Amino acid sequence: MTEHIDNDRLHVDIKYRFDYFSKFIHFTTEDISALNIFASSAISVIPVISDSVYRKLFQYDITKDYFIIQNDVFDGSSIKNENLSLDSAQIIYRKDMLSGYLKRLLLQREWTNEFLTYLSRIGRMHTSKADSTSINVDFIHVNATLTYIENLFIETVWSNENFDNNTKKNILLALNKVFRIQNDLFLMYYVESLQDNSSIRTTNHEKRKCICS
Numbered sequence: 001m002t003e004h005i006d007n008d009r010l011h012v013d014i015k016y017r018f019d020y021f022s023k024f025i026h027f028t029t030e031d032i033s034a035l036n037i038f039a040s041s042a043i044s045v046i047p048v049i050s051d052s053v054y055r056k057l058f059q060y061d062i063t064k065d066y067f068i069i070q071n072d073v074f075d076g077s078s079i080k081n082e083n084l085s086l087d088s089a090q091i092i093y094r095k096d097m098l099s100g101y102l103k104r105l106l107l108q109r110e111w112t113n114e115f116l117t118y119l120s121r122i123g124r125m126h127t128s129k130a131d132s133t134s135i136n137v138d139f140i141h142v143n144a145t146l147t148y149i150e151n152l153f154i155e156t157v158w159s160n161e162n163f164d165n166n167t168k169k170n171i172l173l174a175l176n177k178v179f180r181i182q183n184d185l186f187l188m189y190y191v192e193s194l195q196d197n198s199s200i201r202t203t204n205h206e207k208r209k210c211i212c213s
């Protein structure tokens, strides 16, 4: 039996999109429970993970520069560009924001519309779609960063001696699904931006052909 999925709705209705995606990858309340179990041991290492992520982002000029530009816009600039460091107030604040996000990802018990809107807002603000709050980060860096964070979580699960193998397996599968869901909620805005920039108007059928070819 084939279930109909409305392509247009996938692009405008976050809940509908999430329902389709999560059904497809079989993301269920059991995955959410596995994440909640993992949270009990991971919360204390999240600030360390957030710190590692910013170290990584500051390791390359191409990623560090986003924070320098954003710092100027945000701050009116008491801190000179070249002085922005991992210990600057702005970066400490952003590390805390990232920690808060990661904690929420693991602790969330009900994936409500409000939570999905939050995940989608995080995606949107990194693209050119969010007007004054847009950061316009190229997708390659987002993909690399998501992979980096996910791998740090995998190491944390793997090295936890209190989890049996079955629990580890369930947490790892759940983590993989969650990161793919967040990736999708980034990617949809990048694809939209690409379509906005295209001067050629296409029908939905033609759009699908473009993406696949």
Ligand code: HEM
Pocket: 057, 062, 063, 064, 066, 067, 070, 074, 094, 097, 098, 101, 122, 126, 133, 135, 137, 141, 142, 143, 145, 146
């Ligand atoms: C892919 C994983 C990423 C996640 C989960 C993530 C998450 C976040 C979160 C939670 C915030 C704070 C949002 C808020 O103000 O409520 C934020 C802000 C920000 N992110 Fe990301 N981010 C990611 C990747 C990146 C990358 C790769 C860059 C740049 C190389 C970047 C640059 C920024 C900047 C500059 C801000 C500050 C925006 C502002 O203060 O106006 N992010 N991010």
